[in-house]
Amino acid sequence: MTEIDRLLHNNKSFAEHYAHGHLDVRPSLRLAVVTCMDSRLDVFAALGLEDGQAHILRNAGGVITDDVIRSLAISQRRLGTEQIVLIHHTDCGLQLITDDGFRAELQEATGMAPSFAIESFTDVDEDVRQSINRVRRSPFLPHRDRVRGFVYDVDTGVLREVFPDE
């Protein structure tokens, strides 16, 4: 059985016990969470979230890219969210690379320079502050004042708030 076959098998029993029925497409907590794709961060468990309560946006690093702004614009303007939680974490894969190094690696391997920014970082707190600033400065988001940033410790499960520069 491949890993994906196993997932399909798991889904059968999941669907058999599925009890939510239909939930509103608009998140009931009016909340969006932007975080990293890291496999050790179970967003629902770590925050006590349930289905139907929040939008969860994930990418490598939990970076505020144009595509995250696209999703947040839809989340806020069509689906009623008003608050944003940003979560970076300790031991992130993006701390293992540099922008220039990974860009060169991609170019060398493919003959093409990527059109996207790599967005590596060394200081996780500083990167959270940058993400808060990117949200606050986006003209596409009507709700920019209720955004808070955190670092999640993957070894302890503890969430620590990072306060923006005023």
Ligand SMILES: [Zn+2]
């Ligand atoms: Zn990460």
